[in-house]
Amino acid sequence: MEPGGSILESIGQEIIGVMSPVSICMFLVVLLVYSLYNPATATTIRTAANLVYMESPTDSTSQKLEGSLLNAVVFVILIALVTFLLVLLYYYNCTKFLVYYTRFAAFAVFSSMGGSVLLSLIQHFNFPVDVVTFCVLHFNFTIVGTLCVLSSGGPIVLKQSYMVALGIIVAAWFTKLPEWTTWVLLVALAIYDLVAVLAPGGPLKMLVELASSRDEELPALIYEARPTADMGRSGIRGSSLGLLVGGVMGDNSGSNSFEIELQAVLRNEDNNGNENGDGESIINVLENESSEIEVVEDDVGESSPLIGGTSLVERLPSPSERRNNDNANGSSRENESQREDGAEGLRGLKLGLGDFIFYSVLVGRAAMYDLMTVYACYLAIISGLGCTLILLAVCRHALPALPISIALGILFYFLTRLLMEPFVVGTSTSLAMF
Amino acid sequence: MENSVKGDGLMVPKNLQPFKPFSRSNTRSTAFESTGIGYTLLALGPSLSLFIAVIAKKPFLILTLLSSTLVWLISLIVLSGLWRAFLPFKTGSLWPCTLIILTSVAFQEALRPLFWKIYKRLEDILDAFADRVSKPRLFITDKMQIALAGGMGHGVAHAVFFCLSLLTPAFGPGTYYVEKCSQMSFFLVSAVIALAFVTIHTLSMVIAFNGYAEGNKVDQYFVPAVHLIAAMLTLVNLAQGGCIIGIPLLYIMALLTMGHCGKMVWRRLTEIRSRQGSSF
Numbered sequence: 001m002e003p004g005g006s007i008l009e010s011i012g013q014e015i016i017g018v019m020s021p022v023s024i025c026m027f028l029v030v031l032l033v034y035s036l037y038n039p040a041t042a043t044t045i046r047t048a049a050n051l052v053y054m055e056s057p058t059d060s061t062s063q064k065l066e067g068s069l070l071n072a073v074v075f076v077i078l079i080a081l082v083t084f085l086l087v088l089l090y091y092y093n094c095t096k097f098l099v100y101y102t103r104f105a106a107f108a109v110f111s112s113m114g115g116s117v118l119l120s121l122i123q124h125f126n127f128p129v130d131v132v133t134f135c136v137l138h139f140n141f142t143i144v145g146t147l148c149v150l151s152s153g154g155p156i157v158l159k160q161s162y163m164v165a166l167g168i169i170v171a172a173w174f175t176k177l178p179e180w181t182t183w184v185l186l187v188a189l190a191i192y193d194l195v196a197v198l199a200p201g202g203p204l205k206m207l208v209e210l211a212s213s214r215d216e217e218l219p220a221l222i223y224e225a226r227p228t229a230d231m232g233r234s235g236i237r238g239s240s241l242g243l244l245v246g247g248v249m250g251d252n253s254g255s256n257s258f259e260i261e262l263q264a265v266l267r268n269e270d271n272n273g274n275e276n277g278d279g280e281s282i283i284n285v286l287e288n289e290s291s292e293i294e295v296v297e298d299d300v301g302e303s304s305p306l307i308g309g310t311s312l313v314e315r316l317p318s319p320s321e322r323r324n325n326d327n328a329n330g331s332s333r334e335n336e337s338q339r340e341d342g343a344e345g346l347r348g349l350k351l352g353l354g355d356f357i358f359y360s361v362l363v364g365r366a367a368m369y370d371l372m373t374v375y376a377c378y379l380a381i382i383s384g385l386g387c388t389l390i391l392l393a394v395c396r397h398a399l400p401a402l403p404i405s406i407a408l409g410i411l412f413y414f415l416t417r418l419l420m421e422p423f424v425v426g427t428s429t430s431l432a433m434f
Numbered sequence: 435m436e437n438s439v440k441g442d443g444l445m446v447p448k449n450l451q452p453f454k455p456f457s458r459s460n461t462r463s464t465a466f467e468s469t470g471i472g473y474t475l476l477a478l479g480p481s482l483s484l485f486i487a488v489i490a491k492k493p494f495l496i497l498t499l500l501s502s503t504l505v506w507l508i509s510l511i512v513l514s515g516l517w518r519a520f521l522p523f524k525t526g527s528l529w530p531c532t533l534i535i536l537t538s539v540a541f542q543e544a545l546r547p548l549f550w551k552i553y554k555r556l557e558d559i560l561d562a563f564a565d566r567v568s569k570p571r572l573f574i575t576d577k578m579q580i581a582l583a584g585g586m587g588h589g590v591a592h593a594v595f596f597c598l599s600l601l602t603p604a605f606g607p608g609t610y611y612v613e614k615c616s617q618m619s620f621f622l623v624s625a626v627i628a629l630a631f632v633t634i635h636t637l638s639m640v641i642a643f644n645g646y647a648e649g650n651k652v653d654q655y656f657v658p659a660v661h662l663i664a665a666m667l668t669l670v671n672l673a674q675g676g677c678i679i680g681i682p683l684l685y686i687m688a689l690l691t692m693g694h695c696g697k698m699v700w701r702r703l704t705e706i707r708s709r710q711g712s713s714f
Contacts, residue, residue, distance in 0.1 A: 007564045008492050008576045016493035019500075372599035379504045386497070415511050420595075423514035428596045431615060431671035431680075432531045433627055434538045434661070 015389055017225035018349050019382060021160060022359060025167045026381070029360040030374055032172045033367045036120055053181075068180040072188035079189075083196065083203040090210055090219070098219040099150060106149050106166065106221070110142040114169045149221060156226050163223045167356035174357065175364035182365050183410065189358060190406040197400040208398045223356065225348040349389070355401045359385075362409045372424070373416050380412035381405045470605035473621045477593045477628040481586055481636070488579060495583040502549075502587025509545055510595060513538050531672060535665045543658040546639075549584065550646045574706050577647075578640060578699065585639025589632035597628035615677035623677060627668065630681075633688040634664055637695040644698055653698065660691055 052074050053067030089098055115138055122129060145162045148154050177185070196202040211218045359381050366373040384405030392399050427433060475482070489495040517534060561571045601621055603610065609619040638657045645653025664687045670680035 006573055006576050007560065007567070007569050008494050008572065008579070010493075011560070011563070012493040012497050016496055019496075370599060371602055372595055375594050375599070376507060379500065379507055382500055383504050386500075412507075412511075415515075419518050420511050420514040423517055424510065424595050425600065427531070427534065428600060428624060429612065429620070430531065431612065431623060431627065431677060432535060432665075432668045433592070433596050433624075433631060434535050434542070434665035434668070 014225065014349050015386060018223075018351050018389065019385060021164050021223060021225070022351070022356060022385065023378075023382070025164050025171070025356050026360050026363045026378060028164075028168050029171045029175070029364045030367045032117070032121075032168070033175055033364045036124060036172075037175075037368060054178075056178075064180045065184075068184035071181050072184045075185060076188045076192045080192065080196070080203065083207075087203045087207050087210070090207060095216075095219050102219060102221060103146055103150055107142060107146040109166060109169055110145045111138070113173050114138075114142070114165070117169055117172055150219075156224075160223065160225075163221065163353060164356070166221065167223075167353055167360060171357045171360035171364060174361045175368075179365065179368075182361065186358060186362055186406050186410065190403045193400040193402040197398060204400075205398075221353040222350045223353060224350045351401060355405075358402060359405060359409075362406065362413075366409075366413050369417060370421065372421055373413050376412045376416040376420075377409045380408035384408040466606050469621075470601055473601050473604050473625045474598060476622075476625040477597045477632065478590070480629070481590055481593070481632055484582075484586065484636075489583050489586070492579070495579055498580055498583040499587045499590070502584040503591045504587075505545065505549070506542070506588050506591040507595070509542055510591070513541055528669070528672060531669060532666075535669065536662075539658075539662050539665050543661060546642055546657070547646070549639075550643060553580065553584070553643065574702065577643070581640045581643035582636065584643075585636040588639060589635035592631050592635055593628045596631075597624045600624065614674055615671060617675075617678070623681070626681060627684065630684045630688045631664065634660060634691050637691045641691070641695050641698060644702065656694065660687055663687060 052070040059067070086098070118134075118138065121127075122134070144158075145165065148159045148162045149166065175182075193204075196204040197208075198205065207218065362381065363374060363377050366377040384407070385401065387404050388399055388401050485499075489499060516537070520530070557572060557577070564571050604621045609621065612620045612623070615623055638660065641653050642657040644650070645657070664684055667680055667683050667687065670676040670683070
């Protein structure tokens with residue numbers, strides 16, 4: 001890539017880095033639903049999500065609505081309790097226990113739920129595979145997955161793929177829930193997410209603050225999108241999204257200078273240095289961690305998603321301070337370059353696994369109706385995710401990823417199903433299109 | 435819920451599992467899936483190649499494509515909201531169809547200048563960003579690529595909603611025919627029409643943006659005219675056996691759009707090149 005390349009080459013990379021795994025997860029869940037779903041033989045499973053009320057198609061509308069609301073409330077309470085338990089354990093420094101428990105949860109998901117999904121696929125497509133081969137391959141798949149997801153060793157692509165696989169398995173399993181329960185549950189979880197992340201007493205907010213005050217990674221399943229090495233070569237490290245949004249804000253405030261001053265928490269080991277060609281100011285791009293948590297278990301609670309990955313931009317105000325900070329930056333930059341290849345390298349945006357799961361559940365449920373609703377819900381979710389990412393660049397602290405996307409997704413699903421489908425199908429079956 | 439009547443006596447089953455009485459041989463199921471994939475690729479094949487060759491490399495263009503598709507989806511939802519009270523109309527009757535198509539085309543063409551205004555704002559932001567990180571401003575090819583991505587969003591939205599969403603039965607055994615056009619299966623006809631429209635929509639955006647940028651009235655009026663004529667031509671399909679005439683005429687419009695766009699792009703590039711005087 002020549003140094004005079006256009007900005008169009010690299011801008012928007014982080015957003016795509018998060019949107020592609022989400023899209024892949026949704027696409028594979030839709031494929032799974034299409035191949036495995038059979039409304040005549042669908043058996044409802046008993047899970048934590050329908051403890052109270054088992055929906056059957058013959059119930060009246062009000063009965064279904066009440067039952068689903070009860071189910072959703074019970075599920076949200078269960079999740080809130082488990083999240084508080086998690087915060088408590090983390091507060092008392094039982095981090096080891098949390099790590100081992102998460103590994104066990106990942107193992108259980110890959111082996112039992114993943115195994116059942118694979119078995120139904122084999123049955124459906126009549127793959128000629130015997131028990132021994134299947135057991136060996138499945139065992140390998142599970143063990144590698146368990147080792148990969150929570151540790152920092154191993155290639156990042158493998159870790160990302162296993163995260164997506166985890167999301168697909170849990171989402172495919174969740175799509176077996178009955179229809180009304182699914183919709184009400186999604187709404188309830190979106191509201192819970194909003195409250196848990198933004199309200200002052202929310203468990204996830206406390207968790208994020210604890211983790212950032214102790215300056216360590218959360219012991220949870222979070223998808224991390226690493227920026228590519230190209231950005232380092234072109235001399236722009238750190239988040240160009242932050243600079244771009246900051247530029248918009250700078251323009252809007254009418255100031256001539258494009259510098260942004262923010263309250264920043266200085267963390268030496270997180271500094272990425274970036275110097276302008278004419279050396280007028282040194283912009284430190286700091287990247288905080290985001291939090292997004294946990295895995296779904298059927299009888300154990302689950303975590304709610306957060307999105308994070310903030311970039312704080314700080315401008316050094318005066319030459320004397322700049323000299324002092326130069327030294328600090330110089331040393332920290334050396335540390336940075338030494339650990340470039342390690343786990344602490346360039347940070348990217350992080351999205352929790354629960355987001356993947358519930359986006360895919362929404363799209364999977366839309367797939368059970370029609371392909372038009374799938375596409376509409378996919379676009380709605382992606383645009384909600386884009387809005388959340390832009391808000392993230394503006395607000396610079398952890399944000400819930402579920403509410404906007406789920407709200408848009410549900411809105412578009414019902415609009416498409418009720419309004420658009422009769423219109424479009426009517427015109428296109430008469431072969432009159434525009 | 436299993437079967438529903440949509441449109442002109444066309445029964446489209448609602449369940450997604452294709453009816454497979456014997457699932458022992460894999461060859462039968464692959465034959466069914468391959469026809470479905472074939473129809474999909476017929477409508478979206480060129481867009482897919484264009485996507486992989488041009489758009490997939492630049493993340494910003496992917497974002498433009500997604501937002502453009504979203505905008506056109508919203509336009510379709512608004513249109514269907516407006517017309518919902520009058521549905522279901524007796525499909526195959528001329529006047530309701532004409533009215534619907536006229537209003538829809540008018541609404542969509544009214545959205546295009548709006549698109550252009552948003553794009554101008556975006557261009558300013560991008561240029562400011564480029565200045566700040568000491569990189570060159572947007573080239574003319576960059577601007578055309580953004581317009582192309584926007585147009586492709588429109589084309590993909592059309593193909594998915596008018597063609598692909600009805601292709602679900604094509605992945606199983608059996609096929610459907612529309613009375614008015616019984617020579618080919620319905621899936622084939624709609625895929626072929628969708629291909630023409632995808633081409634028209636994709637290239638119209640490039641022409642329109644260039645027209646707005648240069649203030650060229652010919653280009654600005656060319657795009658809505660082509661859209662309107664193409665939509666009107668599909669009304670020919672309402673007549674018995676009309677699709678034999680309608681579809682080739684539609685392809686003539688698509689080729690016209692392609693030719694005009696190619697000419698315009700060539701003219702602009704040579705203009706810029708001669709202005710720069712050195713190799714581009």
